[in-house]
Amino acid sequence: MAGWLLWGDVDAAKLPKVSLHDHLDGGLRPATVFELAQDAGVEVAATDGESLGAWFRGQADSGSLVEYLKTFAVTTGVMQTAPNLERVAREFVEDLADDGVLYGEVRWAPEQHLERGLTLDGAVEAVQRGLDTGVERVQRSGRSIRVGQLVTAMRHADRGLEIAELAVRHRDRGVVGFDIAGAEAGFPPSRHRVAFDYLAEQHVPATVHAGEADGLDSIRSALFDGRALRIGHGVRLAEDLVVEREDDDRSYVTVGRLARWIRDRQIALELSPSSNLQxxxxxxxxxxxxxxxxxxxxxxxxxxxxxxxxxxMSGTSLSKELALLTEAFDYDLDDLLTFQLNAAESAFLPLEDREALADRITSGFDAID
Incomplete structure (x- = not known):
């Protein structure tokens, strides 16, 4: 994970980080996918892990969310047994720690992992065992990391309430929140309003994919039907901003009502630059x-x-994303610190834990200075 340098000499992997939007079935090691595919009889268009990684990146670079999502048929195909889920989850944590992540939320859809006899609860328990093992291994190496599951319902299916109830059953055993994901256009959060109402009654927080493959109405539904405390991606919220440039080369921005609502309440946007481009x-x-x-x-x-x-799919890491943003927008260390503190403040953790996480991040950045 190391090697993404900032300003010529700062290794981005050394910066303490928070990961809020990271899919389990989108974060496998290419070599692991290749190995597990051979055992599971899943056909892949590659002869080794390296070429398979290149295939994923090429397929995902489509300019279409629908096409991008097709690559997940391979990864979910090798994640249909408890041992495979445990391994993928363990490696997921180890890779986060190697990239300097102190706290990560791991989102995934248990309903996509039932083809070989697992139950919903059994799948969640298998992933949690893997996450716990990953955390233990990181701790044995002298580092620390904390992770939580975001249980996800597929927005095109009709299992929202069932998955919400699953999240509630496991909220004291590793699950920290709920999400809906999948094809966005045509499948608004309002389809799962009953599930979101139930989660609100049970005090389980939700983040909702919106503003990625659909526009402002999707974001609005995430807020008011999904009761989202964060917006997954939310990049198309910029459609509610009108930028006007004057003759003196100054710009003026009119912020629409929806955007103003999100900004004024500091509802976090889980932006994913490389993925948003792909x-x-x-x-x-x-x-x-x-x-x-x-x-x-x-x-x-x-x-x-x-x-x-x-x-x-994006061939990326948080370090790489920070390096790319720094190159694109000339950010400095204070900017990168702000992004991490924003994430810490928006994590689905108790207040005192968020404050402690923010202190660790600030100390880590001070050490870089």
């Missing part, structure tokens, strides 16, 4: 990272966070 989520603004609305949202005071989304 899926075409930023197509309205351009086709390079410099065109991403990330910096506009940041400068206007939105609570932006930096995320990987799917490390395998």
């Amino acid at each position: 899926t075409g989520a930023i197509a309205a603004w351009g086709d390079s990272l410099e065109d991403h609305p990330f910096d506009l949202l940041y400068q206007l005071g939105f609570r932006v966070t930096v995320n990987t989304d799917n490390r395998l």
